[in-house]
Structures are given as structure tokens and as C-alpha cells.
Amino acid sequence: MSQRIIDPRIRLRHIACFLEVARLRSMAGAADALNISQPAATKTIQELEALLGGQLFDRSRRRLALTAFGEVFFRYASTSLAALRQGIDAARGAHDAxxxxxxxxxxxxxxxxxxxxxxxxxxxxxxxxxxxxxxxxxxxxxxxxxxxxxxxxxxxxxxxxxxxxxxxxxxERVVLAVRPGHPVLSEPEFNLRLIEGYQTLMPTPDSVIRPVVERILLAHGVTQLRDEIETVSNAFGRSYVRQTDAIWIISEGVVADDVAEGRLDLLPVDTSETLGxxxxxxxxxxxxxxxxxxxxxxxxxxxxxxxxxxx
The missing domain is CATH 3.40.190.10 (Periplasmic binding protein-like II)
Incomplete structure (x- = not known):
């Protein structure tokens, strides 16, 4: 039975720090979020790795990434902390509020x-x-x-x-949105490679639709996007596209109301393969x-x- 007891040296601060570093992929960012110094965050992770007997993060990249060992621990640690929070809230009667x-x-x-x-x-x-x-x-x-x-x-x-x-x-599918009167809309024979002549707003690398967007661009021979801007901000994308000739590659739901009300137009390209x-x-x-x-x-x-x- 004693073998099933959690090592008492592993404290809640170890788990909280680990989850913040995993979420932000940054030791400095986690330190700011937890209101501690970066050396303290680094030391906490090193202590946890020593107690667990394995390396949790791959430090060879610019941004930290979980190792396979770290991925396994993350799944159980995050679930356990969520259950603990629910238990505390229930015990305190927080469900009433x-x-x-x-x-x-x-x-x-x-x-x-x-x-x-x-x-x-x-x-x-x-x-x-x-x-x-x-x-x-x-x-x-x-x-x-x-x-x-x-x-x-x-x-x-x-x-x-x-x-x-x-x-x-x-x-829903991914679409390409532009301002009304955009030059590419007057092209007699539109093809997707025409967007290479214009600035493009793309989903960020960690967004769920980025791989979908990259596949459809490659499938249509689009390899030279100009002055690419990566954003997941609806407000920025909507404002920027309406003021410029930029082309916004985005999920249809984001711009559906704008298109219906005539504030934005969609390029005439079949994106049904991006349906998800x-x-x-x-x-x-x-x-x-x-x-x-x-x-x-x-x-x-x-x-x-x-x-x-x-x-």
C-alpha cells in the first residue's frame, strides 16, 4: 500500500508551475503568470524532473516543447488538478454562485x-x-x-x-475574404495563384486550421505568399482587409455576417476540401x-x- 502513496516531495507548486510552462511553452512566461522569478520557475521544474526521474521539456528549441515523457505526465497532471479544483469549489459551495x-x-x-x-x-x-x-x-x-x-x-x-x-x-470550410471591389474580383479567369500578388492574412501556426490552409495552397501551386501576416484576431483581420487589398484566409463563420451584409466578399474558389x-x-x-x-x-x-x- 505504501508504494501507492504519492511522493510527498512533489508539491502543488511543482504541478502548477509545470502546467503553466507547458501551456505557455516559456519559462519566463510561466514565471510572470505565477508571479515568481524565472530562476525560481526553472528550479521548480528541475526539482520536479529529478523527482519524476525524467526530462519533461525539450529545451533545444526557441520555445519549450514537451518531451514524450512530459506529454504523458501532462495528461494526468492537468486532469488531476482540474478534479481537485472542482472538489474545492464543491466543498466551498461555489456551485451556488x-x-x-x-x-x-x-x-x-x-x-x-x-x-x-x-x-x-x-x-x-x-x-x-x-x-x-x-x-x-x-x-x-x-x-x-x-x-x-x-x-x-x-x-x-x-x-x-x-x-x-x-x-x-x-x-464549415475555410474561405478567402476581401473587401468589396478588390482588384482580383474583376479577373476574368480566377485561379488561386493570383493571390500571390497580394498581402495575405494567415492563421497562426498553432491554429487548428493552419494545416488545412497549407494543404489547399500547396494543392493549387501557391508557394510565394507576399508579406504574410499571421493573426487569430477577428477585429484586426476585419479592419485590415476592409482598408487594404489584403486577402484574409479564415474560417467561414468568422466572416459570414460581413459577407451577408456586403462588407466583405469571398473569392470564387472551391474550398470544399477544407470542410471540417x-x-x-x-x-x-x-x-x-x-x-x-x-x-x-x-x-x-x-x-x-x-x-x-x-x-
């Missing part, structure tokens, strides 16, 4: 979530709704540590779904709270309305 925390990719934040949250808050007065947006990897790390209850967005790659489950809501599932990602080991379950149903209702409308 209900809150639902949602991680949402930009496409969902712009298109699906506003109507869903409006309906949810109408029927659930007194419940605080917290919306966090960002790249998929960041949101999944928050889900694993219990900092969000659900993530709504595209399904992640299989190797990122260990310990998580996905519920499909609808599918959008839905809920949740932890398999933790049941959803009543508030989260209610919000999820509101999202399902909005998604169903969009399907019926032909979206």
Missing part, C-alpha cells in the same frame, strides 16, 4: 456564440458566463486544467484528443455542470437553426 467558462475559437465567437449566450442568459439569470478565445492548443490546455468547462471549435488532431471527447455540431467538423470538446473524466449543460443546449439550438437555414 454558478459560472460557466467557455473556450471558443474565433469562428464560434463571431457566428454561433452570441445568439446562444443571449438565449442562455435569458433563461439562466444569475449565472456568470466567461468567454475565452484563442488558438485551439491554448484552449485545450485550459480545458485540461479545468480553467474552462468546454471548448467550442474545430475538432483537434487525434493525438491532442487523449482524455477528451468531441460532439459534432456542424461543418465544429463542435464541443469536453473532458471525459469530468461531468458537465448544470450551467455548462444548459449553455451547450443553447449552442445546439442555434447550430440547428443555421443548418435549417442552409448554413
Amino acid at each position: 454558478a459560472m460557466v467558462r467557455v473556450g471558443a475559437l474565433p469562428t464560434v465567437s463571431a457566428h454561433i456564440l452570441p445568439d446562444a449566450v443571449r438565449a442562455f442568459t435569458h433563461d439562466n439569470s444569475g449565472v456568470t458566463t466567461r468567454i475565452i478565445t484563442g488558438p485551439n492548443g491554448y484552449l485545450l490546455s485550459l480545458l485540461r486544467t479545468g480553467d474552462v468547462d468546454i471548448v467550442i471549435g474545430r475538432m483537434a488532431e487525434p493525438n491532442a484528443m487523449v482524455g477528451l471527447s468531441f460532439e459534432h455540431l456542424y461543418s 467538423p465544429v463542435g464541443f470538446t469536453t473532458r471525459t473524466d469530468t461531468p458537465a455542470t448544470l450551467a455548462a449543460t444548459s449553455l451547450m443546449q443553447a449552442v445546439r439550438d442555434v447550430a440547428e437553426k443555421l443548418r435549417r437555414a442552409g448554413y
Whole structure:
């Protein structure tokens, strides 16, 4: 029985520091987030590695990356911390002050979530709704540590779904958006290689649609993008494209309302091969709270309305 007891030298500060470094992929960033010095963060990780008997991070790159050993530990450490937080909240009666925390990719934040949250808050007065947006990897790390209850967005790659489950809501494609009157719209025979003559807004390397975008560009022989800008900011992308001749490669849901209202146009290119599932990602080991379950149903209702409308 004694062999099953957790090494008492492993403290909560070790786990918290490890999860922050894994989430931010930076020792300095984790130190700032935890309000400690960088040498203290480095020492804490070194202590944990010594206690576990293995290297948690690959330090050979500019940004830290989890080793295979670290990936295994991360899955269990993040799940354990999330369960501990839920237990503390329940013991303190925090469930009475209900809150639902949602991680949402930009496409969902712009298109699906506003109507869903409006309906949810109408029927659930007194419940605080917290919306966090960002790249998929960041949101999944928050889900694993219990900092969000659900993530709504595209399904992640299989190797990122260990310990998580996905519920499909609808599918959407990647599109290329430009301002009305953009020169390329007047081309008599459009082909995708024409975008090489214009500045391009691309999803960031850690975004879930980046590999999809890269595949379709390569398939159409697009290899020389000009003055590429990487962003996941809806506000920046929308403003920049409307003021310039830049071309914005983005999930359709982000710009659907702009296109419908004539503020943006889509380039006439078949992107059906970029169609991908959008839905809920949740932890398999933790049941959803009543508030989260209610919000999820509101999202399902909005998604169903969009399907019926032909979206």
C-alpha cells in the first residue's frame, strides 16, 4: 500500500508551475503568470524532473516543447488538478454562485456564440458566463486544467484528443475574404495563384486550421505568399482587409455576417476540401455542470437553426 502513496516531495507548486510552462511553452512566461522569478520557475521544474526521474521539456528549441515523457505526465497532471479544483469549489459551495467558462475559437465567437449566450442568459439569470478565445492548443490546455468547462471549435488532431471527447455540431470550410471591389474580383479567369500578388492574412501556426490552409495552397501551386501576416484576431483581420487589398484566409463563420451584409466578399474558389467538423470538446473524466449543460443546449439550438437555414 505504501508504494501507492504519492511522493510527498512533489508539491502543488511543482504541478502548477509545470502546467503553466507547458501551456505557455516559456519559462519566463510561466514565471510572470505565477508571479515568481524565472530562476525560481526553472528550479521548480528541475526539482520536479529529478523527482519524476525524467526530462519533461525539450529545451533545444526557441520555445519549450514537451518531451514524450512530459506529454504523458501532462495528461494526468492537468486532469488531476482540474478534479481537485472542482472538489474545492464543491466543498466551498461555489456551485451556488454558478459560472460557466467557455473556450471558443474565433469562428464560434463571431457566428454561433452570441445568439446562444443571449438565449442562455435569458433563461439562466444569475449565472456568470466567461468567454475565452484563442488558438485551439491554448484552449485545450485550459480545458485540461479545468480553467474552462468546454471548448467550442474545430475538432483537434487525434493525438491532442487523449482524455477528451468531441460532439459534432456542424461543418464549415475555410474561405478567402476581401473587401468589396478588390482588384482580383474583376479577373476574368480566377485561379488561386493570383493571390500571390497580394498581402495575405494567415492563421497562426498553432491554429487548428493552419494545416488545412497549407494543404489547399500547396494543392493549387501557391508557394510565394507576399508579406504574410499571421493573426487569430477577428477585429484586426476585419479592419485590415476592409482598408487594404489584403486577402484574409479564415474560417467561414468568422466572416459570414460581413459577407451577408456586403462588407466583405469571398473569392470564387472551391474550398470544399477544407470542410471540417465544429463542435464541443469536453473532458471525459469530468461531468458537465448544470450551467455548462444548459449553455451547450443553447449552442445546439442555434447550430440547428443555421443548418435549417442552409448554413
